[in-house]
Amino acid sequence: MSEHITIADMPLTLIDPQERERCIESALHSGKPFHIVTVNPEFLVEARSNREFADILRRADLATVDGAGIIFVAKLLGYHARLSQRFPGVALTESILEHAESHGESVGVIMRHDSITTDDVLRQTFRLRYPRLSFTIFREPISPSQLYATKPDILLVALGSPVQELWIQHHRKHLPSLKLAVGVGGTFEFISGTIKRAPVLLRAIGLEWVW
Secondary structure (H helix, E strand, C coil): CCEEEEECCEEEEECCHHHHHHHHHHHHCCCCCEEEEEECHHHHHHHHHCHHHHHHHHHCCEEEECCHHHHHHHHHCCCCCCHHHCCCHHHHHHHHHHHHHHHCCEEEEEECCCCCCCHHHHHHHHHHHCCCCEEEEEECCCCHHHHHHHCCCEEEEECCCCHHHHHHHHHHHHCCCCCEEEECCCHHHHHCCCCCCCCHHHHHCCCHHHC
C-alpha cells in the first residue's frame, strides 16, 4: 500500500515493494508523458535555493523516496514510514527495464558526455541482463529531434540532478511517443558494475551512503 507524506513542503509517496510493478504499469498507461522523480535529501536542499527545480519536483506525476534520511525524518514527523517503502533510483530503473523488456517497450538512455560508463559497457550490460530489450543510448548534447526519430516509450536521463529533471521538464512535451521519463543520476554506473554497490545488508538498513 502506498502512503502520501509531505517533507519540507514536498509531496512524496512511500511505496511498498509489492506495489512497485503496479506503479510502473500505471505510469505507462496514464495517457501522458509521466514524470517520476526519486527524491533524496540532496534534492530537498537544492530545492530550497532553486525555485524552478522545486516547482518541477512538486509538479512531478510521482515523487518517490530515495534516501534513508527522508524516512527517518518522516518517522520523526509521525508518519509510519519504513525503509522498505523507499523506491530508489537503481531499484526503479531495474524495475522499469524489466517491465520494458517483458512488454516490448522501447527505452532511450541519455548519458553525460563525461560518464565513466562507456556506451559499449552499457550495451553489453543491457544485452546480458535484458536480452530482449529494445534500447538506444545517447550522449549529451542531444536534441529532441534525435529522440523524436527513435520514438522511445521510456526515457531514462542520467545527467545528474537538477540538470536531468530540468531537461525532462523542458523537452518531454516535444516527444509524442513518450510514456514515462525518469532522471536516474549515476544509476548506470552501479547497474553496469563500473562502480560497486554497497553490500545488501548496508542497503537494507539504509546505510548505503557510508560505503
